[in-house]
Amino acid sequence: MLPVVLHTARLELSIPTASDAQAIYDACQDPAIAHFTTVPAPYLREYADEFVTQTAARWDELSHATWAIRLDGALAGMIGLHDLRETGSAELGFWVSAPARGRGIAREASEAVIEWGFSTEELELVRLEWRAAVGNIASARTARALGFRFEGTLRSVLRNGHGERGDGWIASLLATDDRTPQEWPIAL
Numbered sequence: 692m693l694p695v696v697l698h699t700a701r702l703e704l705s706i707p708t709a710s711d712a713q714a715i716y717d718a719c720q721d722p723a724i725a726h727f728t729t730v731p732a733p734y735l736r737e738y739a740d741e742f743v744t745q746t747a748a749r750w751d752e753l754s755h756a757t758w759a760i761r762l763d764g765a766l767a768g769m770i771g772l773h774d775l776r777e778t779g780s781a782e783l784g785f786w787v788s789a790p791a792r793g794r795g796i797a798r799e800a801s802e803a804v805i806e807w808g809f810s811t812e813e814l815e816l817v818r819l820e821w822r823a824a825v826g827n828i829a830s831a832r833t834a835r836a837l838g839f840r841f842e843g844t845l846r847s848v849l850r851n852g853h854g855e856r857g858d859g860w861i862a863s864l865l866a867t868d869d870r871t872p873q874e875w876p877i878a879l
Contacts, residue, residue, distance in 0.1 A: 693750070694706035694747070694750045694756075694758075695756070695807065697758065697803040697804065697807055698803075699799045699800065699802070699803050700799070701762060701796075701799060702760055702761060702762055702767070702796065702799055702800055702803070703761040703764075704758035704759070704760055704761070704770065704800055704803060704804065705758060705759055705761065706746060706747065706750060706757070706758065706759065707742070707743050707746055707757070707758075707759040707766075707769070708743060708759075709740070709743055711739075711743065711759050711766050712736070712739040712740050712742075712743055713736075713739070714765070714766035714788075715739040715742060715743070715759075715766065715769070716734065716735075716736045716738070716739040717788075718766065718768070718786075718788040718789070719734035719738070719739070720734060721788070721789045723789070724786050724852070725851060725852030725853060726824070726851055726852070726853070727786075727823065727824050727826075727827045727830065727851065728784075728786050728851065728852060729849075729850065729851065729852060730786070730852045731852045732851075732852040732853050734852070753775055753813070753814075754774070754775055754776065755771055755772065755773045755774070755775060756771055756772045756775065756804075756808075757769060757770070757771035757773075758770050758771060758800075758804070760785075760787070760791075760796060760800045762791060762794075762796060766788065767787060767788055767791035767796055768785060768786050768787035768788055768791060768796060768797070768800070769785060769786055770783075770784070770785040770797070770800045770801065770804055771783075771784055771785070771804075772804060772808050772814075772816075772819070775814060779815055779816060779817040779818065780816065780817060780818040780819065780820060781808060781814070781816055781818075781819055781820070782819070782820045782821070782822060783801060783804065783805065783808075783819050783820070783821050783834075784821075784822075785797050785800065785801060785830075785833075792829070797829075797830070797833045798833050798836055798837060801833060801837055802837065802870075805819060805837065805864065805870075809866045816866060817865060817866050818863055818864070818865050818866070819839075819863065819864045819865075820861060820862070820863050821834040821837075821839050821861070821862045821863070821864070822845075822848075822849065822859050822860065822861050822862075823859060823860050824849055824851065824857050824858070824859055824860075825844060825857065825858040825859060825860055827860075828879055831860060831875070831877070831879050832879050834862050835862075835872055835873055835874075835875050835879065836872045837864065837870060837872075838864055838868055838869060838870035838871055838872065838873055839862035839863060839864045839873065840862055840863055840864065840868070840873055841860070841861075841862045841873070841875040841876060841877065842861045842862055842863055843860075843861060844858055844859070844860055844861075845858065845859045845860075845861055846858050860877070862875075
């Protein structure tokens, strides 16, 4: 499947290209990204180049669908559906650059990706999972607002960019679920 370009009211979601590598590198210098994601720390410039190349290959094999989030033409983050392995499920993951945070970008981009994922017959998705390190309140608020149902805390399940293991929250959204914001049993 060719990479798909998605549009929202403010955003364009498109495959990251070599011209994005410097902006990806710059964004990944933010300690919060390494703390709350698997982005390696320290993040070297060559990692951005490798990421762009890997993203294209993963689109070709349809194992991951990853988009650069662009706001007014500038890179504002990354979003993707990961582990598309003929299981009918995938994991939604995203990060937003520090200057773009607090503007609803993750939610807006996620809505487009979720709609695409559930409507693409080639994927046959039934379930999306969201996972985040315990304490990643911004990500949890986004998932809750998207209608994800909180399923629990998994002990020592995630490894961050520093290689440290930690507990993670997990939530899911089924294709048949309504997408209204949900109440979660954790304090957000």
